[in-house]
Amino acid sequence: MARGGGRKWRNGSSRGGHGGATGGGGGDGKRGRAFRRDFGKGENVWKRPRTDAAATDGPEGEKPQGENKSWAGFQLDSPAFEEYYKRQHIIADDEWDSFMATLKKTLPTTFRINGHGDFAHQIREQMQKDFFDFLPEDVEVDGEKFEAPRPLPWYPDNLAWHMSVSRNQLRKLDILENIHEFLKRENDAGNITRQEAVSMVPPLFLDVQPHHRVLDMCAAPGSKTAQLLEMLHAGDASATPQGFVVANDNDVQRCHLLIHQTKRMSSPSIMVTNHDAQNFPLLRRRGRGGAGDDGLMFDRILCDVPCSGDGTLRKAPDIWRKWTVGSGNGLHRLQLQIALRGLALLRVGGILVYSTCSLNPIEDEAVVAQLLRVYGDSLELLDVSAQLPELKRRPGLTKWLVLDKKRWYSNYSQVLPISASRLTPTMFPNPNAPAGTSAEPHVADEVAAKVAEGDGEGASLEGISREAETIEEGVAIDGAEADKEGQVEGGVVDEGGEGENAGVDSGKGKGRWREQVVPEAEECGLPLHRSMRVVPHDQDTGGFFVAVFRKLKHLEEPVDDGERKRNRGRGRGRGGRGQADGPRDQDAPEDQPVEETEPVEAENGGTETEAPETEAATAIREEDDAGDGLATDGTGVEEGLEQGLEQGLGAEVDGSAVEAGGPEAEPLEMEDAPPATEEVPRGEELAAEEGGGAGPSGGQNQGSGPRHGVRRIQQQGRWRGVDPVLELDNKEVLDSLGSYYGFKEEFAYQTQLITRSDDMATCKRIYYVSKSLLDILRLNNANGNPIKITSVGTKMFERQTVKDASVSCAYRIVLEGLPFALPYITRQIVYPDAEDFHMFLSKRSVPLTGFKDPELVQALQQAQSGCVIMAMRRAAGENTPRDAPPAAVACWRGANSINVLVTKADVLCMLDRLGFSHTSEGPSDAADPAADTIATTEPVEEAPAVAVEEEALERAEAAPSDVAVAGMAV
Numbered sequence: 030m031a032r033g034g035g036r037k038w039r040n041g042s043s044r045g046g047h048g049g050a051t052g053g054g055g056g057d058g059k060r061g062r063a064f065r066r067d068f069g070k071g072e073n074v075w076k077r078p079r080t081d082a083a084a085t086d087g088p089e090g091e092k093p094q095g096e097n098k099s100w101a102g103f104q105l106d107s108p109a110f111e112e113y114y115k116r117q118h119i120i121a122d123d124e125w126d127s128f129m130a131t132l133k134k135t136l137p138t139t140f141r142i143n144g145h146g147d148f149a150h151q152i153r154e155q156m157q158k159d160f161f162d163f164l165p166e167d168v169e170v171d172g173e174k175f176e177a178p179r180p181l182p183w184y185p186d187n188l189a190w191h192m193s194v195s196r197n198q199l200r201k202l203d204i205l206e207n208i209h210e211f212l213k214r215e216n217d218a219g220n221i222t223r224q225e226a227v228s229m230v231p232p233l234f235l236d237v238q239p240h241h242r243v244l245d246m247c248a249a250p251g252s253k254t255a256q257l258l259e260m261l262h263a264g265d266a267s268a269t270p271q272g273f274v275v276a277n278d279n280d281v282q283r284c285h286l287l288i289h290q291t292k293r294m295s296s297p298s299i300m301v302t303n304h305d306a307q308n309f310p311l312l313r314r315r316g317r318g319g320a321g322d323d324g325l326m327f328d329r330i331l332c333d334v335p336c337s338g339d340g341t342l343r344k345a346p347d348i349w350r351k352w353t354v355g356s357g358n359g360l361h362r363l364q365l366q367i368a369l370r371g372l373a374l375l376r377v378g379g380i381l382v383y384s385t386c387s388l389n390p391i392e393d394e395a396v397v398a399q400l401l402r403v404y405g406d407s408l409e410l411l412d413v414s415a416q417l418p419e420l421k422r423r424p425g426l427t428k429w430l431v432l433d434k435k436r437w438y439s440n441y442s443q444v445l446p447i448s449a450s451r452l453t454p455t456m457f458p459n460p461n462a463p464a465g466t467s468a469e470p471h472v473a474d475e476v477a478a479k480v481a482e483g484d485g486e487g488a489s490l491e492g493i494s495r496e497a498e499t500i501e502e503g504v505a506i507d508g509a510e511a512d513k514e515g516q517v518e519g520g521v522v523d524e525g526g527e528g529e530n531a532g533v534d535s536g537k538g539k540g541r542w543r544e545q546v547v548p549e550a551e552e553c554g555l556p557l558h559r560s561m562r563v564v565p566h567d568q569d570t571g572g573f574f575v576a577v578f579r580k581l582k583h584l585e586e587p588v589d590d591g592e593r594k595r596n597r598g599r600g601r602g603r604g605g606r607g608q609a610d611g612p613r614d615q616d617a618p619e620d621q622p623v624e625e626t627e628p629v630e631a632e633n634g635g636t637e638t639e640a641p642e643t644e645a646a647t648a649i650r651e652e653d654d655a656g657d658g659l660a661t662d663g664t665g666v667e668e669g670l671e672q673g674l675e676q677g678l679g680a681e682v683d684g685s686a687v688e689a690g691g692p693e694a695e696p697l698e699m700e701d702a703p704p705a706t707e708e709v710p711r712g713e714e715l716a717a718e719e720g721g722g723a724g725p726s727g728g729q730n731q732g733s734g735p736r737h738g739v740r741r742i743q744q745q746g747r748w749r750g751v752d753p754v755l756e757l758d759n760k761e762v763l764d765s766l767g768s769y770y771g772f773k774e775e776f777a778y779q780t781q782l783i784t785r786s787d788d789m790a791t792c793k794r795i796y797y798v799s800k801s802l803l804d805i806l807r808l809n810n811a812n813g814n815p816i817k818i819t820s821v822g823t824k825m826f827e828r829q830t831v832k833d834a835s836v837s838c839a840y841r842i843v844l845e846g847l848p849f850a851l852p853y854i855t856r857q858i859v860y861p862d863a864e865d866f867h868m869f870l871s872k873r874s875v876p877l878t879g880f881k882d883p884e885l886v887q888a889l890q891q892a893q894s895g896c897v898i899m900a901m902r903r904a905a906g907e908n909t910p911r912d913a914p915p916a917a918v919a920c921w922r923g924a925n926s927i928n929v930l931v932t933k934a935d936v937l938c939m940l941d942r943l944g945f946s947h948t949s950e951g952p953s954d955a956a957d958p959a960a961d962t963i964a965t966t967e968p969v970e971e972a973p974a975v976a977v978e979e980e981a982l983e984r985a986e987a988a989p990s991d992v993a994v995a996g997m998a999v
């Protein structure tokens with residue numbers, strides 16, 4: 030569907046990236062002068078550190094370079110971490126010190142300019158022109174030279190930037206403070222996103238095109254989702270993309286961060302869902318199979334899994350203290366389950382990127398290796414070394430060790446009973462190696478050899494540690510005897526019993542715990558070097574791991590029976606809830622018709638359904654002949670996970686795996702909280718807050734045609750408390766919108782508007798969704814709504830409670846949705862020239878007669894009271910159609926005046942983009958709204974509300990370790 034010049038004019042500049050830019054503007058230098066005035070304070074601010082306490086970090090030399098004050102009190106080392114990673118050889122010995130030193134420095138500030146094309150380039154140019162070009166060479170912060178900001182060389186179009194200073198340091202010099210203010214303002218308006226450099230990498234390898242269906246499986250807080258959306262919208266600027274992005278997270282709170290982040294993108298092509306990714310539903314169509322029509326399968330999947338997060342030590346230093354080897358081991362299973370589910374949902378030919386912000390091979394290469402084993406020649410680990418050539422990366426490891434309970438293993442066959450429930454074969458380079466192939470060398474022999482070589486107790490990392498002492502004290506050396514004070518369990522003497530840390534030689538408890546000969550790591554034999562690890566000291570970043578896969582075909586061949594049986598026994602032995610059975614080809618070829626679940630009319634009037642079964646559920650059902658009470662619709666699921674489980678994952682399916690079979694979800698309010706000043710119709714408030722009960726209201730809904738995609742509020746059952754996703758088909762509302770705004774016929778408002786309230790006649794918010802997402806909503810509905818949707822599309826209209834009875838349409842157009850409606854509006858729209866528009870934005874409230882252009886005054890006087898769109902005219906001679914103005918803004922026309930209906934921050938950014946002068950304080954506050962007939966004083970969130978959310982966003986981004994710990998299975 031065409032969207033006219035939406036991409037060009039960028040409704041008020043804000044709401045981020047893709048969606049239309051203010052365009053034009055810039056270049057006249059006026060705005061730049063306004064900003065530069067702030068710098069002219071008659072002194073060299075570049076060298077003047079602030080004298081307040083925040084300006085000093087304490088004496089140099091007492092902290093690692095770059096460490097800031099906020100790190101005071103943090104432990105910045107971990108012997109366990111060092112021992113572990115040295116042993117894994119993720120870094121060569123001669124680089125170790127540099128690696129560790131970088132890890133102890135704070136992370137530089139990096140940010141990304143949202144969007145693409147003209148709009149993004151304008152921001153970049155403005156930023157350089159007004160700020161960076163003015164930086165003298167000799168700026169110092171905290172006694173260190175301030176390096177000029179530079180674009181990240183590997184990020185396309187110079188749209189991602191690096192500043193050597195931390196965010197705290199940005200506040201220490203006035204001139205940097207101005208940059209900080211600019212970044213903050215643009216961030217609030219959604220034009221810039223602070224994001225760690227390495228976190229920007231995975232989406233780039235997905236090569237998202239506008240027609241792609243994209244799934245972001247673990248998406249919150251959403252910085253990568255934002256990138257995916259930008260790529261989706263990067264095609265024909267005048268069209269809504271054919272594809273869409275589904276952003277999922279299993280944490281309801283974090284879903285709200287995700288909604289906030291994606292809302293800034295103003296996209297009708299985004300859906301936020303709330304599922305355990307390992308159980309993400311697979312939707313099928315009945316009788317409509319065929320190339321290009323395979324239900325809800327995806328062309329691109331980002332699998333940025335929960336992880337132990339030790340690649341983020343530089344921004345989350347508490348990870349030093351918390352670091353244990355158990356974090357990575359404990360997450361491996363979940364990571365594998367999620368990745369396998371991702372592959373099951375991927376179309377043939379599609380690309381899946383697996384990524385973590387952990388350096389740990391158990392979370393990284395071991396997962397990748399198992400995916401390759403399960404999929405065999407159905408999956409290719411892509412060699413992407415030629416892509417992003419400027420990005421320094423290291424090839425993935427091809428061998429590694431597994432550590433548990435202070436004991437190193439190279440092969441699962443060595444695993445002692447004490448660790449058998451904590452480790453799985455899939456963690457090892459060779460999960461299927463028969464027992465004994467890599468038996469541990471006899472310690473006594475090794476000790477003898479080392480002693481003979483003159484090596485002794487000092488050889489703590491490369492072989493034997495402290496054997497001399499252990500022998501002296503008569504400690505068991507081949508697992509048969511007990512230490513005097515230690516305990517024997519399965520032949521291992523463990524000092525603390527529960528200690529998890531690597532601590533091969535912790536220096537404590539001399540002679541109290543048994544040492545082992547560390548086995549040689551085994552080669553995996555798979556092309557894992559094609560995966561990549563970004564390490565901090567290569568380019569002053571955090572650490573990250575990325576692997577890029579292409580699915581070549583659907584799985585067909587069952588895994589080896591013997592192997593399945595062997596592992597099935599193991600699963601039972603461990604009390605697993607279920608066991609995967611042999612593989613089935615659930616991932617039907619594109620041309621194969623598939624069955625669709627029939628929704629069952631539930632007693633409460635809502636729709637209840639038998640959910641499409643997840644593979645985990647299948648695993649349970651098929652292991653347990655009684656079916657474990659789980660519903661299945663027989664649509665089948667990819668056997669990937671089952672095989673993964675069979676091949677040693679252990680076949681235990683944790684409680685969460687059952688969820689897709691029908692858990693009762695936490696009540697979830699689906700829409701953003703209404704602005705405090707707005708009046709919420711009572712019926713709708715109830716619907717949102719109480720999760721049900723607000724049925725169609727009396728006669729108001731009469732006259733509506735049959736609803737499509739109806740999903741009434743669930744009073745019980747799977748998504749209890751979740752607002753419905755309903756296609757707006759209330760004739761009165763649609764007619765009122767159509768006649769008030771004079772929408773052209775080609776505008777799909779008749780079919781592509783969605784509400785989340787059962788009471789359509791008075792629904793508070795109306796959302797606009799792309800055609801392709803609408804198809805998915807309908808498919809979801811036809812399948813009984815297995816997908817739990819927390820938000821969809823972009824808000825386009827909001828109900829306005831007004832005192833003035835002459836206002837004939839209760840719905841105003843909101844900032845996010847305006848770009849999509851603008852090309853089709855023929856009424857209630859006026860066209861000021863640049864001068865009047867500039868004046869209006871600066872004042873934010875102007876009498877109807879207060880404009881210089883008499884035609885504009887006349888048009889305003891003739892407009893109805895209520896929402897009016899001000900669309901700036903191009904300069905004379907510019908031959909641009911009226912429906913593609915350089916900027917437009919929604920306003921409220923009262924009896925005597927017209928008021929802008931966007932935040933001050935948004936107006937400021939719009940002025941910036943248009944090259945209009947303003948003070949850094951921005952436009953004045955709107956005139957007293959009481960003077961007019963608008964019922965709300967500030968209809969959109971003002972900066973404080975946004976700032977709070979931003980803070981939460983930052984916290985969420987900075988705390989992956991918490992996420993990981995919370996998500997740990999053990």
Ligand SMILES: C[S@@+](CC[C@H](N)C(=O)[O-])C[C@H]1O[C@@H](n2cnc3c(N)ncnc32)[C@H](O)[C@@H]1O
Nearest residue numbers: 247248249250251252253279280305306333335
């Ligand atoms: C590493 S963070 C994702 C960061 C995100 N991709 C971004 O760029 O902003 C991992 C996310 O996974 C979520 N998560 C944890 N377990 C999950 C599961 N089983 N299914 C889906 N999401 C999960 C967490 O809530 C967390 O938001």
